Amino acid sequence: MKTFTIFLSRVIPVVVILFVSCTNQQDQSQSSNYFTNEDSGLQTGNVKMISIKTSKGEFNVWTKRYGYNSDKKVLLLHGGPGATHEYFECFENFLPTEGIEFIYYDQLGSGNSVNPADTSLWNLPRFIEEVEQVRIALNLSKDNFYLLGHSWGGILAIEYALKYQDNLKGLVISNMMSSAPDYDEYAHEVLAKQMDPEILEAIMTFEEKGDYGNPEYMELLMPNFYEQHILRMPVTEWPEPLLRSFSKQNHEIYVMMQGPSEFGIAGKLENWDRSNDLQKIEIPTLVIGAEFDTMDPEHMKWMSEQFPDGTYLYCSNGSHCAMYDDQQVYFEGLINFLKE
DSSP states (O other): HHHHHHHHHHHHHHHHHHHHHHHHHHHHHHHHHHTTOOOOOSOTTTTTEEEEEEETTTEEHHHEEEEEOOOEEEEESSSSTTGGGGGGGGGGSSSSTOOEEEEEEEEETSSSSSOOOOOGOOOHHEEEEEEHHHHHHTTTTTTEEEEEEEEEHHHHHHHHHHHHGGGSEEOOOOOSSSSSHHHHHHHHIIIGGGGGGHHHHHHHHHHHHTOOOOOHHHHHHHIIIIIIISSSSSSGGGGGGHHHHHHHHOOOHHHHOOOSSSSSOOOOOTOBBBBGGGGGSSSOEEEETTTOOSSSSHHHHHHHHTTEEEEEEEETTTTTTTHHHHHHHHHHHHHHHHHH
């Protein structure tokens, strides 16, 4: 017994050293390959225009790969609808150091992608098929494909997973509830009632008149809603990538699908509700919620419990753009999920 104990005391440290050494070599190998160039032709900074087939013809959407990782590729679905990939640029300060590849993508009608003059294209089923065509063009598979959807992108990510989860390795729903009616209720019964009654009355007067373009309407919303629930800092200090993205918003898509008001959803998505279907998504799923979000953090925690393999990340200081105002918590939790 004593001889065996001595044997173990000598062998175990060696095994541990070998294991750590191998792991470090793998990490170093992955790190050294992170900026591997996969394309041998004309260099475009890893930008790839992808042709999307629709019932109205073919249109190009814009994508850009950042880094390379053979088993961790994160496709980013921006919010809006109608925003752009640009507010995700803060990901560049966190994911590359962990060797995690991610892919910027402007949905059809947004940012650098083509904007067809046909409003019939702005519907959820078509967007789902667009994501699938992007996946195929980028050679993403169940062995490496993570889908991260933020805000409206979370709706799209849930819908995609319900139809195509066999193509996914993991799913991230960031700052989005699974029910538009529940979101409406939270906006009116919780968020609105947190406002000064006089300010709320003034805002609602503009909304009742449909006077959403009135500068005074936005002057009320900015300090009393946007700076409280979209990004918790003075708008004069908002990060340039976020402002750049918002300045390019396609308002036609936004109003058709989301509606003109920030207090809930009133467009085509008004009755969208997948709360009873979350249990069908069996792949590892991370739900990210924030205390000061436009979305109910308790609802998002509940969502994580409905997924068979769900996890909840709570950003106690964050709002709808928690990747900025609770940045360390957001990215530490996201990276831990992706590396598991």
